[in-house]
Amino acid sequence: MTATASTPAGMLRTEVHRDGARPLLTFYDDATGERIELSATTVDNWVAKTAGMLTSGLSVEPGERVCLLLPAHWQALAWACACWSVGACAVLDPADDAEVTVAGPDTLDTAAGLGSPDLVALALRPLGAPFTTGLPDGALDYAVEVPGYPDQFTPIMPPDPDEPALEQQGTTHTLAGLVARAHDRAGQLGLPSGARLLVSTDDLGTALLDALLVPLVVGGSAVLVRHEDPDGRAARVDTERVDAVVNPAA
Template sequence: MNTTTVPHVPALLGHGGLAGTEAPLLTYCDDATGERVELSASALAGWASRTAALLHEGCGLGAGSRMAVLLPPHWQTAAVLLGAWSAGIAVSFRLAATAGLTPVGDETGPLDAVFAARSRIGSWLEDVPEAPHRFALGLAPDGAPLAEVPDGYRDFIAEVARYTDSLPGYAPVRRTDAASADGTTFREWGGVAHGLTELIDLRPGERLLVDAGRYEHPVQWLLTPLAAGASVVLCANLDPSGLHARAAAEGADRVLGVGRA
């Protein structure tokens, strides 16, 4: 693979890949609750920029900082990840597997920030790593702030609302900077996403349906469609019997792991 042509993570963010269009980029739906949230490219870029400002200006974090994300695939999770990467922060993911929590990346070192789902903080209490900055997310359909904030945490929605959606002006993220806490670089993550787009033959302008319960890693449901110039329908609690109906209703061209819809 010619690495000079492979997109890297910073190139997929608000500097280019998310900007300039009101077309749907990320649609989040939940078959169990009926929730459906649709974000345009510019709307998601705004969320990412405000998150980057919260981390950079509000927490003093940037290149060289490390944070953990204990969140399921969700449109707010996309905002957190894209904001962190816009600020050059290395992220450690923790995915909820059927056999328990599966850490992804190195979480043995000190962390500067943690983002965790409010509904899971109680059960994860002993597993949530320590960090100077801790944010809880309610993951409400309308993006509403928490009614009650857990002790030792700040409400992400309330805090991020303090910032504007223009990307803060600080040193640009380098391809060789660490994108994840295990040392994987932004260029390497971009390469992985690019490789997956080729594997599933995802093309610019197409719409990819992703089962959020099966494909939890953000390289699958977030970076891959960005790398392809495609949009994504991220579906939680996907009813297998209604897969084709859901794909048709959302205008999906492909279903991750299945092929063309």
């Protein structure tokens, strides 16, 4: 992917070039026992494949809207960054004007009722496995569709940093605004360079800021936890060598 460091995709590319093999995101779901560790290069590959699916498979163009009805999950972070790579706006609330709606197993019924031209379903199973049950008519299984797309993505035109990038609860942030917000958040938290954060949340907006964008601006990494078992936090902080436990952003 090609982008400037004034955009989230540009920051990700910077980290890939700096040290692509290092862990960028470690994801836990304490309800299922899942743990997966993703390097910067692996995250970048998932973002590139998803951006390819958006453009080549779903005909999404810069400035269009993609509705992400997803929880705080590593695949959801890849989807948001893929939207930003192509210049699309990721909308985190139900929207009836999106070109594509992306849903997890708990939001498929809501998504199917929105009337988007395309519906993509994520099973959110360990290791990115596909659904084992039927899907609504016309829905695409992300795990089945995305592997065929390239590991690299270059937009025809790099997204404008001033383009809308994220909309949630009536607030819209631009690509450059997301980068600035992440810098502000890192300063608010007093994070040193290379900090490793533990972020416990099921809110995608919180995860995008604290578990993806903030680690990118400080050259660090994150441990993102869904359905956290509080009794296991101390051991996880020690095992994962966490520097800071981050409360949800205000």
